[in-house]
């Protein structure tokens with residue numbers, strides 16, 4: 212069997228043609244194609260403001276800045292996430308407060324969030340990890356009770372929904388990634404969504420060198436110190452064409468994930484993460500829990516099957532563990548369970564039934580032989 216990759220970007224002749232069209236136009240920086248891409252995302256999600264930018268991490272950073280978060284403030288993040296979620300808190304000068312996750316969903320522990328709130332807490336950055344949406348009813352209750360902002364790391368949840376409302380329209384600010392590990396990708400890229408006009412205009416200005424804004428358009432009076440976090444027309448062309456196929460990509464991912472679960476469900480040594488009640492998963496990643504995860508991954512690699520761990524436990528890393536501006540609360544048993552047991556299976560739109568059967572067969576054998 213040829214190599215089974217973890218994920219494959221959606222790069223078709225149609226995508227390539229759109230990129231070539233941009234190249235031929237000579238308009239390579241951020242421009243009309245970026246605008247059109249933003250508009251496509253806006254109407255898909257149903258939110259008011261969308262900004263495309265060069266990656267998700269800077270999107271989280273400017274989201275925090277727009278909400279006025281900086282030195283003296285505390286921001287709560289989950290332990291089980293990609294480090295970027297917490298890095299941005301220090302980048303804007305605030306203190307990182309890390310709490311545990313629920314081992315069944317791998318999402319932030321809402322009770323732990325509430326217990327971690329102090330008079331300095333300004334925001335929570337919950338993560339809709341792997342495309343599993345958060346419980347936004349619970350988050351809204353916490354937000355209103357303590358008057359804090361919800362700035363969501365929605366890096367992997369484009370297309371996910373809660374009570375049929377799209378992720379991106381459920382938090383104060385949501386930030387998506389367009390990195391090639393995500394199924395809509397521009398190589399590098401990110402998208403910020405919000406319904407807050409003041410924050411949207413501030414972010415628009417900040418990502419364009421601090422330009423002024425008049426009638427929602429940029430002007431050449433520079434009103435603040437800013438930076439350059441633009442997404443080029445070339446990159447936006449990739450995302451724009453892919454967005455035209457998002458429903459078909461989502462339903463393909465759902466179909467393959469459900470088939471994985473069906474074929475693996477009778478194996479006592481494999482269990483499955485819980486999806487959020489009232490949520491619709493985007494299946495950015497299809498994860499299972501196994502014992503001896505690393506051994507199984509190694510065995511699958513020998514059979515030409517690429518798998519991945521889920522993500523990282525921040526408290527295990529020096530950047531956070533030895534950081535006086537990082538406060539780690541709790542025993543992190545939920546996060547450690549996810550870190551040692553979560554395995555991400557190959558999943559891409561072109562995956563055939565034969566390829567999936569091969570992965571399932573080899574996985575079952577590897578699980579059976581592991582000890």
Ligand SMILES: *Cc1c(COP(=O)(O)O)cnc(C)c1O
Pocket residue numbers: 266267268269292293295296338340364366367387388389390392400401
């Ligand atoms: C991919 C990812 C990021 C990083 O996104 P970039 O676009 O590479 O900056 C951050 N957080 C989570 C949860 C991710 O999955």
